[in-house]
Amino acid sequence: MTPNENPQSPGNPQQLSLNDQMKRRLDERLHLAESGVNPYPCHFDVTHFSDSILTDFQDDANETVSVAGRIMTIRKMGKASFFHLQDANGRIQIYLKKDDVGESSYQTFKLLDIGDIVGVKGYTFKTKTGEISVHAQEFSLLSKSLRPIPIAKEKEIDGQKVVYDAFSDKELRYRQRYVDLIVNPDVRQTFIKRSAIVSFMRGFFTGQGWLEVETPILQPIYGGAAARPFTTHHNALDMQLYLRIANELYLKRLIVGGFDGVFEFAKDFRNEGIDRFHNPEFTQVELYVAYKDYEWMMKLVEELFYQTACAVNNSDSVVFLGNDISLKPPFRRLTITDSIKEYCGIDITDKDEHELRYMARDLGLELDPKISSGKIIDEIFGEFVEPKLIQPTFITDYPVEMSPLAKEHRSKPGFVERFELIAGGKELCNSFSELNDPVIQRERLEAQAKLRQRGDEEAMIVDEDFLRALEYGMPPCAGLGVGVDRMVMLLTGQDSIRDVIFFPHLKPE
Structure with a gap:
């Protein structure tokens, strides 16, 4: 009206x-x-x-x-x-x-x-x-409805029921989700299950005694991930602000402040491309627990995915992109260097940027000349390894260049204590034993600043307030970020992130 x-x-x-x-x-x-x-x-x-x-x-x-x-x-x-x-x-x-x-x-x-x-x-x-x-x-x-809704019609042809005039155009369904929900009841079930997944995860965390918190979406300095931000301007303060790309650095401040376990279901925003697994506005839950490490967090993640699947699907297995995937622990563990060796036939151990660039070129990758060795490894892994990891697999022990916020590995110099969970050919979560040495953290962020000077727009910024918080002392800590949208995709069998977000971003009509 x-x-x-x-x-x-x-x-x-x-x-x-x-x-x-x-x-x-x-x-x-x-x-x-x-x-x-x-x-x-x-x-x-x-x-x-x-x-x-x-x-x-x-x-x-x-x-x-x-x-x-x-x-x-x-x-x-x-x-x-x-x-x-x-x-x-x-x-x-x-x-x-x-x-x-x-x-x-x-x-x-x-x-x-x-x-x-x-x-x-x-x-x-x-x-x-x-x-x-x-x-x-x-x-x-x-x-009174002033617009006719598209109703599918059925006709029997040679004894077979044929449906026509269905509201099935994908892009139109995303643009007019309200119509999609009216005429395609199965779509409702996906989002009902999404709500059940989030509710179960929240109960899983609070049941451990951890506190759900809220941290700023508008941030004066963005950090916690390698991504480009959206920018805005605050008129009263006359300052530039950023929509957060992650909430990691604020949650760590709360660990410094004395909380032993905090988590947040967060809307994050990254100014990057759009595809089946990426939407510029997305949901993730981040968790930080004091006095724990990434080995402990791996066991927690196994239980989180297993119990959530059983709770919402009454099964510890799912069908995703035509693959039967078991979420029953334990999950396979494989270091990133071993995974690249297994699936690409090359050994990246101790290779410098020049050597890595030649390896990538031999594999057929065209690389931006501005990216660093860590990004080169990430490109190789993302192109040739990640899509082949269908069953849940923990990829562990990344080179330090790839993980400026993670603690150095206790027994592997040059590597950090980090894992990513890959299933269905895509990353679902990321975790560190968190770096809590303020001197080393400053060195890492300053190295990131040099990468920005080389032209890497996704390199991190030196956050002086975060460093000041670490200087007061942060206990040993394990951190975790779970991509909620991707987890919902896996547990509901949807092949696009747009099918699990009510109103995904699209090009203008």
């Missing part, structure tokens, strides 16, 4: 782009308003949902119910009609008889269409064909 429209008045149809069906619906809306029917009343009391009616139905009960939802099929007849009402939980058939609801209400019904939202009060019964239904005694229009 446009801002100046009144439900009882015709409004201003010229403001809408009309086709014939919309013109007819606008005429119906006008006719309803002129006959004293408000097409958009304020409320309706709902007592039951479709699924509970179908589940709890008893032949001799004739239970009184009040339901509301959208008309999805409709058969208008002389003095009696049928339609299917879709609510949040499913569909139920409604039987409407003029003698029961009255002449006025039945005439209102004659002006309704598929897509209109209605309320029905009546009693349950079973039709002669055996379909559990609601016999309407009262009927109310709750919202």
